[in-house]
Amino acid sequence: MTRNSFPQPITRQEEVEAKQKTRRVLKGFTKKRANLIPILQAVQRKLGYLPRIAMAEIAIFLDIPSVDVYEVVTFYNQFRLNPPGKHSVRVCLGTACHMKGGYITLDAWERRLKIKRGDTTPDREFDLDTVACVGCCTMAPVTVVDEKPEAKVEPTKVDGLLLAFEREKQQTSEKPQ
Amino acid sequence: MNQVTLTINGIRITAPEGEKLLWAALDNGIYIPNLCGLKENTEPLAACRLCFVEIQGRNKPVTACTETVTERMVVDTKGEQCLRLAKSGFELLMASHALDCGHCLKNRNCELQRIAHHLRVSLKPRILRKILRDLPVDDSHPAFIYDPNKCVLCGRCIWVCRNHVKSGVFGFAHRGFQRRVTTFGDEPMGRSDCDGCLECVRVCPTGALVERGAVPRLGRTEPVY
Ligand code: FES
Ligand code: FES
Numbered sequence: 001m002t003r004n005s006f007p008q009p010i011t012r013q014e015e016v017e018a019k020q021k022t023r024r025v026l027k028g029f030t031k032k033r034a035n036l037i038p039i040l041q042a043v044q045r046k047l048g049y050l051p052r053i054a055m056a057e058i059a060i061f062l063d064i065p066s067v068d069v070y071e072v073v074t075f076y077n078q079f080r081l082n083p084p085g086k087h088s089v090r091v092c093l094g095t096a097c098h099m100k101g102g103y104i105t106l107d108a109w110e111r112r113l114k115i116k117r118g119d120t121t122p123d124r125e126f127d128l129d130t131v132a133c134v135g136c137c138t139m140a141p142v143t144v145v146d147e148k149p150e151a152k153v154e155p156t157k158v159d160g161l162l163l164a165f166e167r168e169k170q171q172t173s174e175k176p177q
Numbered sequence: 178m179n180q181v182t183l184t185i186n187g188i189r190i191t192a193p194e195g196e197k198l199l200w201a202a203l204d205n206g207i208y209i210p211n212l213c214g215l216k217e218n219t220e221p222l223a224a225c226r227l228c229f230v231e232i233q234g235r236n237k238p239v240t241a242c243t244e245t246v247t248e249r250m251v252v253d254t255k256g257e258q259c260l261r262l263a264k265s266g267f268e269l270l271m272a273s274h275a276l277d278c279g280h281c282l283k284n285r286n287c288e289l290q291r292i293a294h295h296l297r298v299s300l301k302p303r304i305l306r307k308i309l310r311d312l313p314v315d316d317s318h319p320a321f322i323y324d325p326n327k328c329v330l331c332g333r334c335i336w337v338c339r340n341h342v343k344s345g346v347f348g349f350a351h352r353g354f355q356r357r358v359t360t361f362g363d364e365p366m367g368r369s370d371c372d373g374c375l376e377c378v379r380v381c382p383t384g385a386l387v388e389r390g391a392v393p394r395l396g397r398t399e400p401v402y
Contacts, residue, residue, distance in 0.1 A: 052362055065345025066361040074350045 083126035094133025275326035288382035317367030334377035
């Protein structure tokens, strides 16, 4: 159940882009350590996640060890180490969902997508993470797929949801240009 | 430097003014369990919660590593309350410690063994269920081996790495049970900027950081701190 430690590789071009964007964001801040979290938030708003290169840039800017930036990023759930996928999957592990087998649901997602929570599939179709109660406990176990809460997500429903996405993908690719 | 006189367990000792109680006691041969304290660090982390002592006039036990000695202070390191706290803290630590003394290079030179002996408790947790972290052992560095499963998160290595060596290779990352001492991006130590000064190995109280090729100690030796 370990969270993914390190981001999947990004392309050279993505890296250069991330570096430039991070530098641009940094222009709006003073070199104070207290700015670390606001900086991380701003960079994530720009990039959608915090790649290694961005963290390294921030560390140089604030003159702190890069592992300190990593510490903060891995501590807060709001920060992502991986690029977001096209579809986001958020498995609820709040109290009600936990009681109704949220972990089994998470397990099913992890097995089907072949990634761990906090990760993105290599084709960047899906990213998987957990949340703690989304406020519709009567529907437990809940999984929020692309902002839409899905009710009673048992492993078979996981399969169903994935199938629907596959269909959709097929149809769009079949459509004449 | 001015000296202050205090009493610990009925024994009168003197210590330099401004000294923390933990070091005053240890320097005078009075043992107090401790893991995270480092004498050079003047801002103690006080993370391990093992160095509890009772001071006359205080209604609660206090951590010796954060308490400055004062003139005519009366300290009891064997009070029931402080020992209870230390034992619970130790039990919590041992509940996730990958115990394997027989194969461990720190055997007989391990602060955990010393604490267990001092508190007269077993190294195996008695009440708590054992839950191991199951993290991979990092043997990628030519000078040392890092086994996070034996780490007690005392933070000593992080402190020396920054304040002595000024390199900042080590840090804490992740949260809760996943929390661990690691490098930027959890990369293997061998790929970090570490140049192998082994300061971290010197201060590690457990078998988490050991020198490569070290031979297990057979005789009883005094820990460095
Ligand atoms: S616990 Fe899952 S929605 Fe409330
Ligand atoms: S030595 Fe005092 S809390 Fe660790």
